[in-house]
Amino acid sequence: MRLSLGCEVGYDVLETATLIFNIEAMRGGRQQVLNEQLVISPNVTADEKTAHESGNRYLRLTAPPGYLHVRYTAEIELDPLHRAPAFIGEVPVATLPLETLPFLNPSRYCPSDQLARFAVREFGNIAPGFGRVVEICNWINAEVDYQFGTSDSATTAAGTFSTRAGVCRDFAHLGITFCRALGIPARFVSCYAWQLEPQDFHAVFEAYLGDRWYLFDPTRMATLDGMVRIACGRDAADTAFATIFGAVNPQNVYVWANALDQNTSAEWTTDAVSTQD
Template structure:
């Protein structure tokens, strides 16, 4: 399914600085049909990949200027798969691939070690990993209020349980932490999202079940088959849209994700169904 995605970021640069951006659509399991990157004033962008996730990054060395504008546009086929989940096997930790193991451990924003008792008391009785993740995702949806401006860059999953309010990244962090507390590998997923209002970058999470990464979104704000993946990581620290080193002020952003000349039957996950979306 083809989507046109756009991101325009504006900054005010006050001193010699560096900016590392993660706004390019992933080329892992997605087809990039066309893409452009325009930077004004003109600056050479160094393209690179994150060491272990393969997220696409661009690095900019910027000089003081009134305004820095970065515009990214792409046509992307997201190549999602709707999978029927049957005969779920409990994860054999000793046999997990080495690249999956880091997603079992606590991380900066996902303190799964502090949520072990909560997760197992509330969801440990479910008969398999898929049902556990369905249940915890639905619990977050019911019990955490989506409230813009209620959290900041320091808010963790543990904070979100306490405050019971947050935005998409907080919902994702809590889902990841609860999964890991249940010994289910989980990772952060950020991307462009079709039908999200207002348009912005969106965060959700993937859980490793039956040898595959399945997508879950406790916000229920967007169809799961309308996502264009940008990056994955242990949490938002690994998949930030921008990392800034120096004196740079964020001015504005404009993001969009539109369907290209096709129709889409939106897929919203139901906590009682046996189907899930995979982007791998």
């Protein structure tokens, strides 16, 4: 599937400030960046680098006082792997790849140690494998209300578990937390999401199952095979779309993600989907 996507963000810069953006689509895996444009106004130099381990692309710029406008557009060829869920198992900690182990640890928004008893009580008797993570997503979708204004940047998965309300990042944090508590590596993914309503940066998670990272979205607000990865990390603390150093007032954020072929099916997949090789 081919997508045209992008975002526009605007800031009122009060004093010269440095901003680090993480808004560009990841390259590699099953996600190909066909072309992309970045327009920064005023025309300051941007320093761009890709983190080795995560593949996250960081754009760092120093802006003078005044209005700062950043517009990113890209065309993406997305060819996610589809697999039958039934044959995808969990991997014992004893044989997990080393690089997945940090994603078993509790992190800022995902205190998997605090929710471990509940996770084992609720999901411990479900057969291990892809289906167990689906059950986790089912639980979150059924038990947590999706509602703006019920959480903030300090909300952890333990908070969401108690209040039973949140938005996409809270849903993802809770999913990650339960997975880790069960010994399944899980990480946070920010993305562009086709058909998401209303459009915004989306947050989902990946769990390491079988031989790769598979996508899960407990909000069920967009189809898994229309998600274009921007960044991954332990939780939202690692994947902010903008990190600001200086006196800057955010003004606006627009995000879009459209299928280029009008005939693209709107049917949502129930396959196991991965955009990682």
